[in-house]
Amino acid sequence: MSRRLHAPDDEDKPFIARWNVLVRILLVESSVKAVARSAMDFADFDDGSSCHPSNERIERETGLSERTVRTAWQVLRGLGMAERVGFGSPHRKLADEYQLVIPPWWQNLPIYGPHVRKFTCLYCQKLITPQGNCTVKVDGDRQKVSFEVHRMAFCPTPRATKGRVALDCLTEWNESQRQRGDPVWHEFGDDRWKLFRQARADEW
Structure with missing residues (x-):
């Protein structure tokens, strides 16, 4: 433990x-x-x-x-x-x-939980190591930091393989959401962080 x-x-x-x-x-x-x-x-x-x-x-x-x-x-x-x-x-x-x-x-902030456990992909349920990332936009002396939250909540995009199309888990998840009539990833806005915490499943 x-x-x-x-x-x-x-x-x-x-x-x-x-x-x-x-x-x-x-x-x-x-x-x-x-x-x-x-x-x-x-x-x-x-x-x-x-x-x-x-x-x-x-x-x-x-x-x-x-x-x-x-x-x-x-x-x-x-x-x-x-x-x-x-x-x-x-x-x-x-x-x-x-x-x-x-x-x-x-x-x-985009952080691990108190036990520093792996996350669970929201689509395939595999354990994943979240990919930390950030982008900075500078406005004068102010810095705004944004994150690609999906890179922390889904499996990494698979490498292209000759003769084989491999869909990533985010794409598959979006398709399953559409079929159920539920919002897709880009429609969640700030609620993406709720999905981030769901993937983390380890609260402070």
Whole structure:
């Protein structure tokens, strides 16, 4: 039986432990996780403050490109996990300063459940490892992060095979929904997150 993780908002635990749990369960690209973990090494372990590593330093420690590091910071800001409290100065070799945050809406982020179990495909019922993903849209200093929720709730799209058409589980699920007269995936809107939680079946 898998051990249950403590919740990211468990105030009995130090900030660094709660931050690491949130990063561990977050369903995003591995590059975002790498930057989040690296950032904690430069922040106050008690409250996540005073975090100001340069992007160049994080590049060296993670092996990621500058563009990837910048995108990761955009994701963390968009998710409410990093608040920029001071702007750096390239000429003075000063980096931006961040306050790392456990957002109060953390349970509404795309995350694993407390036991970090595999998900169950909504169509074929096979156990799957959800595919973490995100896209960032920048509007001024604001970052909006969106997710392809279906990549976390259905089996991955099968590779094309010569002479064989393989329908993916999302397509099959949509067809079964149409036959019953029920909504298809794109018609669910924000209710897709209810289907995400159904596939996860492991609540905090």
